[in-house]
Amino acid sequence: MPSVSFPSARQASTVRVSRSRAILPEELSAIPWLDRLDGQERARVVDDLRVVSVEPGELVCRVGRPVTYWFGVIDGLLKMSNDTAQGMPITFTGLPPGGWFGEGTVLKREAYRYNIQALRKSLVTGITVDTFHWLLDRSIGFNRHVMMQLNERLGQFIAAREIDRLGSANARVARSLGSLFHPVLYPGVGSLLRITQQELGYLVGLSRQRVNEALQVLQQARLIGVEYGGLRVLDLDGLRRYLDAEPAPTVA
C-alpha cells in the first residue's frame, strides 16, 4: 500500500455544521452573486452564511443525505462525483473558488444526488435552504444569477459527454481544464488556476504521471503554462476545442 492514499467517498467522513463559524467581511468578496442583492437581502444572507474549513478527503455532502445548504467555494478545490453500481467513482466536475453548487437539489428540497469531496484543504460556505428560497421569492437579481448558472452548467455537462465519448487522455485533461477556467461559473479563478498535478489526476481519473505528460503536450501547444502548484491559461477556446493533434497516419 502507498503511504498515503486518497480516501474513497465511501470511507470518507462528512463535514458537520457544528464545526462552522460566521463569515468574515473579507470573505464576502469571494461570493460572486452578493452584489446582485439589495441591502435587506444582503443583510439576511450575511447573517445566514456559515463557513467551514474542510480537510482533504472530507465530504461536504453525501449522496442520499437530505439537503441542508446551498454551498459555495471560498478557497480550495472540491470535486463532484458519484459511485456507479460497481463502486467505480465518476467525476462530474471540479469546483474551484467562486463555484456554487447544489441549487438543483435545493430547489426541489430533495436529497443530494452526488458526493462533494475536498481534494485539498478548502474553505466552504453556504446559505440555508430557507434563505435560498426566500431569495428566490423576492430577488430578481438572484433569480437571474441562478438561471445563468443552471444554463452554463448544462453546457458544461454536454461538453463533458463529448469528452467521455471522444477523449484521449490528453483531450480529457484539456477539456477538464477548460471547464475549471470557466469565467462565469468560477469567477474566483483568474488566469492562474491553483491546482497540483495530483489533484488534476483525481479529477480526471488519471495517474499523476499521465497528467504530467498531458500538461507538457498542452504547454507545447501554447494552450497553458505550467507553473509550480498551478496552471496558467493561455488559450481558453483552444483548450475547450482540443482534440489530439496526433497521428496523421500515413497510408501505406
Add this chain to the structure above:
DNA sequence: GCATTAACACGTA
C-alpha cells in the same frame, strides 16, 4: 500500445 504504480532526484514554499 497505453496507462499504472513505484521509486528517485531535484527544486520550491
Add this chain to the structure above:
DNA sequence: TACGTGTTAATGC
C-alpha cells in the same frame, strides 16, 4: 522539512 514536479523502470490489461 514537506510538498510538488519531472523522469525512468517495471508491470498489467
